[in-house]
Amino acid sequence: MPKKFATENPKVVAARDRKATAKKDEVDRKQKAADDAYWKDDDKLANRKLQRKDDDEKKRLEAIKRKEENRKLAEEEMSSLGAKKVQASPAPKITRAAIDKRKEDEERIMKELDEQRKLDAQKIEVVTEIQENLNKIDIESDSARNVEEALKILGDPKATEDDKHPEKRMRAAYLAFEEKRLPELKIKHPTYRLSQLKQVLKKEWQKSPENPLNARILALSK
Known part of the structure; x- marks a missing residue:
């Protein structure tokens, strides 16, 4: 159960x-x-x-609004510029006489430039020849003849008449140049002997503006 x-x-x-x-x-x-x-x-x-x-959405609408405003301003500016161009007086016509005159001026200028180039080339040749002749002169020599020869080469005979002792003036200028530059050259070329330093010094002297002869060369080159 x-x-x-x-x-x-x-x-x-x-x-x-x-x-x-x-x-x-x-x-x-x-x-x-x-x-x-x-x-x-x-x-x-x-x-x-x-x-x-x-x-x-607000930013997008503002950007569209600014773009439309800028477009309208640009159109107004272009329209204003176009109106100014229309109002401006037309460019004057160039006559045949004006063209011929300008051509003559250009030819005259080119001729003058060509003549100036030829004169400059002649001056360079003269100065080069003078420099070569001066390089043969012994700058350190006390001989008055050497300095007088240099002045003759430079075409300045009156210099020897005005200066009774040109060799002394040249010698003094060279010694002053040597006193100033020689210590500098010793620092620049510590391994050079005195004779080598003198050679370097002489080369610098030939081109130095402190050399009285170079003043005459510069005058000839102008």
Whole structure:
């Protein structure tokens, strides 16, 4: 025969039902709170998106407005420039006589430039020849004949008449140049012997503006 179950206590059943109902209510309450929070956050995000979209649309419309204003300003400026060009007086016509005159001026200028180039070339040849001849003269010599020869080469015979002792003046200028440059050359060329330094010094003297003979060369080259 089947086994009989004892009847449950009604109070126990009622207490269990109340507990189950309370638990279900708590679960429903938490779920509702979570749903409310979710939809609340979603609304905030949606509102931010809408606000950003509105801002972007405003910026786009402002950019279009600025572009249109700039276009109108450019059209007005171009129209104003066009009106000024129309109002400006027409360029004068160039006559045949003016063309011939300009051609003559150009030919005259080219001829003058060609003559000047020839004169400059002649001066260069003269100065080069003079420099070569001067290089053969012993600058350190006390001989007046050497200095007089140099002045003759330079085409300045009056210099020897005005100066009774040109060799002394030349010698003094060279010694002053040597006193100034020799210590510098010793520093620049520490391994050179005195004779080598003297050779370098003499080459510099031949081109130095402190050399009285070079003043005459510069005068001839002008």
